[in-house]
Amino acid sequence: MLKFSLGMTRMDKVKNDYIRATAQVRWFGDKAREARLRWFGHVQRRDAGYIWRRMLKMELPGKRRGGGL
16 A cells, blocks of 8 residues: 555565655554553553453463463
């Protein structure tokens, strides 16, 4: 979509990094991290009885698996 909006085609063989810099767009991962931190700050400002704030501080019994799964 960025290539199209800048008037480029795939035939121009322009790298994505150059297109992002030209359009002044950040990586999706950065935008997702920013939204997650915004949500976390919102939860931290709520009172101590708020359910999500209690869940953040909750300790679960047993061992935690590694590897992301």
